[in-house]
Amino acid sequence: MSDTLSPIDQAKANAARKAVEFVEDGMKVGLGTGSTAAWMVRRLGERVREEGLRIVAVPTSSRTAALAREVGITVITLDEAKWLDLTIDGADEFDAEMNLIKGGGGALLQEKIVATASDQMVVIADSAKEVAHLGAFPLPIEVIPFGAEVTRGLVEELLGAFDVMGRRTTVRMSGAAPFRTDEGNLILDLHLGRIGDPRQLALMLNQVPGVVESGLFVDICDRVVIGHSDGRVEVRDIHDLSVKVMELPVGDTTNIFSNIGD
Numbered sequence: 001m002s003d004t005l006s007p008i009d010q011a012k013a014n015a016a017r018k019a020v021e022f023v024e025d026g027m028k029v030g031l032g033t034g035s036t037a038a039w040m041v042r043r044l045g046e047r048v049r050e051e052g053l054r055i056v057a058v059p060t061s062s063r064t065a066a067l068a069r070e071v072g073i074t075v076i077t078l079d080e081a082k083w084l085d086l087t088i089d090g091a092d093e094f095d096a097e098m099n100l101i102k103g104g105g106g107a108l109l110q111e112k113i114v115a116t117a118s119d120q121m122v123v124i125a126d127s128a129k130e131v132a133h134l135g136a137f138p139l140p141i142e143v144i145p146f147g148a149e150v151t152r153g154l155v156e157e158l159l160g161a162f163d164v165m166g167r168r169t170t171v172r173m174s175g176a177a178p179f180r181t182d183e184g185n186l187i188l189d190l191h192l193g194r195i196g197d198p199r200q201l202a203l204m205l206n207q208v209p210g211v212v213e214s215g216l217f218v219d220i221c222d223r224v225v226i227g228h229s230d231g232r233v234e235v236r237d238i239h240d241l242s243v244k245v246m247e248l249p250v251g252d253t254t255n256i257f258s259n260i261g262d
């Protein structure tokens with residue numbers, strides 16, 4: 001029930017609920033990964049079951065695929081979809097230009113492929129994710145296991161040429177073993193503190209052999225839906241950053257709180 005939710009979960013759920021309003025009948029939709037995205041998938045499932053909304057969806061992880069099927073959403077592959085109308089996903093950080101750090105859940109590669117193959121990417125986030133400069137959240141990069149320590153060394157060397165505060169890197173773990181992505185790759189977390197030029201860093205990281213992709217999303221996000229813990233939801237559009245739509249709490253969220261798995 002909604003009154004058992006923490007303020008942060010309430011904020012995430014409200015942002016998710018608002019973003020799902022952008023989904024229209026007949027759309028092909030990309031589904032993000034993470035706890036905020038899970039709220040969105042549940043709410044979308046509700047619309048499918050209760051309103052008869054006809055959509056097909058491309059999930060960005062095996063976790064999201066399982067949840068989507070569970071709530072009654074038809075799942076297809078990106079190659080079947082070919083192109084998507086809209087992707088809704090969470091983020092670990094976003095700045096005023098809607099640059100993002102993503103990959104806290106380890107799904108950054110599929111998330112970037114799916115978002116890039118979409119007419120629109122809508123990010124849903126609680127207000128704590130907004131930052132003046134990206135980088136306090138460790139930047140995840142996906143690297144192939146072959147020669148991963150050499151790749152790590154090259155990345156650390158590269159960071160020496162960048163305007164970042166810290167340069168420490170860690171291999172993401174899952175218990176005692178390295179975390180593996182859905183593609184079987186590893187995640188390196190870059191503890192940068194502050195990223196001076198996200199665009200340049202994203203470009204350069206992709207030049208390192210062994211790096212598959214970084215969690216820096218530059219010029220990909222079109223809209224951010226921000227949930228506040230007091231119940232307000234704010235929508236920002238990259239095409240009109242001067243306009244902020246402030247809204248009162250969005251409807252009754254009781255149903256989607258009944259089967260919380262994340």
Ligand SMILES: O=C(CO)[C@H](O)[C@H](O)COP(=O)(O)O
Pocket residue numbers: 032033034035036037089090091092101102103104105106107108111
């Ligand atoms: O990028 C992601 C997963 O790879 C998530 O969208 C990001 O980590 C935000 O997660 P949450 O909504 O749980 O805070």
